[in-house]
Amino acid sequence: MANKHALSIVKMKKMKQEGVPLSMVTAYDYSSAQLVEEAGIDMILVGDSLGNVVQGExxxxxxxxxxxxxxxxxxxxxxxxxxxxxxxxxMTYHGSIDETLRNVRRIMQEGHAHAIKMEGGREICETVKKIVQAGVPVIGHIGLTPQSVNQIGGYLIQGKDEQDAQRLLEDAKALEQAGAFGIVLELVTEEVARFISEQISIPTIGIGAGRYCDGQVLVFHDLFQYASPYRSKRFVKTYGDVGTMIREGVSQYVKEVKDRSFPAENHVFTAEDHVVESYMVNQRRRCTLHESSQNDY
Structure with missing residues (x-):
């Protein structure tokens, strides 16, 4: 969008105060980034979910x-x-602060991101504070944290009891205090996500966290069923079936190549008649000279 300007973290906080939801989607390459920007998305997340949807991990x-x-x-x-x-x-922000800042520097200076996202609650707040003090905006991520999937025992819904709800609230407040400008809430019960959103001044971005967060984020490939096979998820709404369209399109392409209906006449380039005629005359002359020279031997 020619007249579009990137949001600032100050504007995002104001949008929360005014009740204007934030839209966020993942993107992993040039083409998808172009498309979601043209569609008017507020924020793009270059997620480590690329491990799943791009790399096949x-x-x-x-x-x-x-x-x-x-x-x-x-x-x-x-x-x-x-x-x-x-x-x-x-494991790129759990070592020494010097090592962490080197990794952050690479994301910001080499990748040219505007901000970073970190999974974890109170246990990472000192690190968040130092990164923010270094001038780098940080968004937190609590609830289901995929990098800890082996520790938490799988992809489980968070905030289902009072103790877990209290843990999430304390993590959110600690991240806010540490200087995070927003928090992603993943697979959190709607009631707990709503309460957390009301209790902190920074925006919450939900993914599977109900209707009352200050914004929503989804994975690009989930929005468009861009996978094979695609596994549906309760918290995702499908906005297009790109996977089926690609499979059908490529199948038709293969068929038309095999039966020679592609390329058709309207897909080819032709030379002007006099060029073809001149070329053929010259080719015949060369062939005649070649045959003559062969006969000499």
Missing amino acids: HTTLPVTIEDMVYHTRAVVRGAGNTFIVTDMPF
Whole structure:
């Protein structure tokens, strides 16, 4: 969009105060980034979910800093007027603060992201604080945290009892206090997500967290069933079946190549008659000279 400008974190907080929801979607390459920007998305997340939907991994754990830098740069080239957040991948912010800041620097300087996202609650708040003090905007991520899937025992709904709800609230408040400008709530019960959203001043972005967050985020491939086979998810609404369209399109292409109906006459380029005639005359002359020279031997 020619007249579109990237949001700032100040504008996002104002949108929360005014009750204007934020829209966010993942993107992993130049083309998808272009399309979602043209559609008017507020924010793009270059998620480590690329491990699943782009690389074919079973979890996000194998994703590296190099992967995130590469994909972020592609997305930034496609969506230069949209606020872009990049995931810090597994175990890139749990070592020393010097090592963490080196990884953050790569995302920001080499990838050209506007902000980073980090999974975790109170246990990462000191790190969040130091990153924010270094001038880098941070969005938190609590609830289901895919990088901890082995520790929490699977992809389980969070906030189902009072103790877990209290844990999530305390994590959210701690992240706000540490300087995070927003928090992703993943697979959190709607009631708990709503209460957390009311109790903090920074925006909450829900994914499977109900109707009352300050914004919503979904994975690009989920929006369009861009997978084979596609596994439906309760918290996802499908806005187009790209997977079926691609399969049917490629199948038709294969058929037409095999039966020679593609390319058709309207797909080819032809030379002017005099060019063809001149070319053929010259070719016949060369052939005649070649045969003559062969006979000399």
